[in-house]
Amino acid sequence: MSDTASTRAIRNTPDRPLVTAPDLLSSLVPLLAEWVPRQRWFAGKGRLITGFSLVSATELLPCTGEGTTPGILQLLVRAQQSSPPNRTTVAGDCYQLLLGVHPALPPQLAPAAIGRPSGGPLRGRSVYDALLDNRLCGLLLERLRVPGRIGALRFGREPGTELPSGLPARPIAVEQSNSSVVYGDSFILKIFRRIAPGINPDLELPRALADAKCARVPAPVAWFEAEAAEEGGEATTLGVLQPYLPGSADGWQLALNALAVRADFTGSARALGHATAEVHTALAQTLPTTELHRPQLAAIAARMNARLEATARAVPLLEPYRPRLREAFDALAAVGRDGHSWAAQRIHGDLHLGQTLRSADEGRWSLIDFEGEPARPLAERRRPQPALRDVAAMLRSFDYAARSGPAGGDPWSLEWARRTRDAYCLGYAEAGGLDPSSAPELMRAYETDKAVYEVLYEARHRPDWLGVPMAAVRRLAAGA
Known part of the structure; x- marks a missing residue:
């Protein structure tokens, strides 16, 4: 995908100029092409990644500021892969990436490292998996506490629910088709990795069961989603926060x-x-x-x-x-x-x-x-x-x-x-x-x-x- 096309694909976020930088994606492609196929949630194993196209980008925390504070960049990217037997390039699945951006990655986060872009707006900074950083996971919970919009994303919360501040975050290290973070002994956040437009059943069905007073399923507390790309389209569920059941x-x-x-x-x-x-x-x-x-x-x-x-x-x-x-x-x-x-x-x-x-x-x-x-x-x-x-x-x-x-x-x-x-x-x-x-x-x-x-x-x-x-x-x- 060309830089011009990438720019058109990025949603306008005036208060976050990073996401409108035309070379943002192209600078990340070499790193992502190596890192993404190694992840358990990547569904296109066995086929060559030939590139990525950008669906949306949202800067949840500033990624190019001074000092040692990390930023968070949320991306929806579509992996382009070769298709056997003729090996022509086809549009692949869409994935959600939550990237931490740090001027100098602390040693304890070395396993989360993705790499350093050699160009673009993040040149020279460490890019890593934000969901392996307890601090950034804690900031995600704080964002879920306040319904509203930021960039391409919309955050929702079930009315009348209590969502305390400051709960310690603990990413679940087991590789799954999605990624999960536990907060204290109270909540668990599931981040969907391979996504498609529409409400995810993991939000839709537990909400319906809560309405039916069925106590066999934990009821959702909060969630976030990407707004529809076209008028009249469906929003895309990106993550769901539910009660955690400790001791089970x-x-x-x-x-x-x-x-x-x-x-x-x-x-x-x-x-x-x-x-x-x-x-x-x-x-x-x-x-x-x-x-x-x-x-x-x-x-x-x-x-x-x-x-x-x-x-x-x-x-x-x-x-x-x-x-x-x-x-x-x-x-x-x-x-x-x-x-x-x-x-x-x-x-x-x-x-x-x-x-x-x-x-x-x-x-x-x-x-x-x-x-x-x-x-x-x-x-x-x-x-x-x-x-x-x-x-x-x-x-x-x-x-x-x-x-x-x-x-x-x-x-x-x-x-x-x-x-x-x-x-x-x-x-x-x-x-x-x-x-x-x-x-x-x-x-x-x-x-x-x-x-x-x-x-x-x-x-x-x-x-x-x-x-x-x-x-x-x-x-x-x-x-x-």
Whole structure:
């Protein structure tokens, strides 16, 4: 993208001249082209970055002042990547970057370093990941305390909420598809990295559940977003602040702990099924629902088949199982042709044990992270779907735990998975959810689709884990 085009793309921020500098992006491109692909949240792995285009830039704190005070620069950039097989350049995904700018980076922030631009308005200054700097994370919280606008960004806050000042910030070091910061023991801020225009389900659904008085999901306190690029367009959710649940343990670790000592987990799984059904019921009561008939079921099956074909091309290990896996999707389309239909509603969209928390005092389950599968388009994640898709995803998670825990998929752990899966389905049906055993074609199709998604994810991000979803592929291809 040329400097002139970059200037047109930057929103006018008269009180922050840095963001209108025509060479701002071009001076950062060499640094970003090296740093961005190494980040866990970068979705374009395996394809060459050929450049970046600037969507918007906002100087949250001055970045070119004198002294030792760091600045914060918020960017939305679109990564341009080569597209196989002809390797032509295409517009890629849009990412949010929060960059710290420091005259001289302190030694303790060395792991956050991105580099020093050799030209442009930040020439000679240290540019680094602001979300690894406790001080800058604390300043982000202060900005969230005051609703309003700055540059291209708008900050919102739930009326009547208390948001104290001065809470210590603690970035979560675990690499994820997004970035998170914990403030004291009170709040957690999720910063979305790969973004698309529109409200993110991780803001939309928890707000709807709060309206429905559903206590299974922490209600949002504050958020920030980028204003629509065009009149009548949708704003883009960039970050959400929610209550932090200290002392709670995530379901994934609880399951692994149970497997490590060969302990029963059916009681916990049954209670988690109850919690899932309660959330689904509240979403169905609060947000629009629809009915899926033959055309819709055929379209769902077609999308599943398309994902299977694409994944088999990307991961040849899947190819021998492709014909049998297709049978699950074809069976879903067939029941639609026979006149079957299912209700569809808003759902979690990426439900697994790591998206659940159990309180230490009451043993009460909560569901978190309603963003959906980040690799899927935002419009698809916001589309009403059968609630049993979440159930099928959770069944895959129990299988993951059994095959990746200390037992490593031995007969005892596989039996643990079977009993735990059954208990979860029982709890879900007891609490008012559709009995999964009443919709075998739907369950098999969604579990197969999830396993295919996992194969692609592990092949790209964690090749050592590829054997876990491949074991499910073999089981599902055999009709088990």
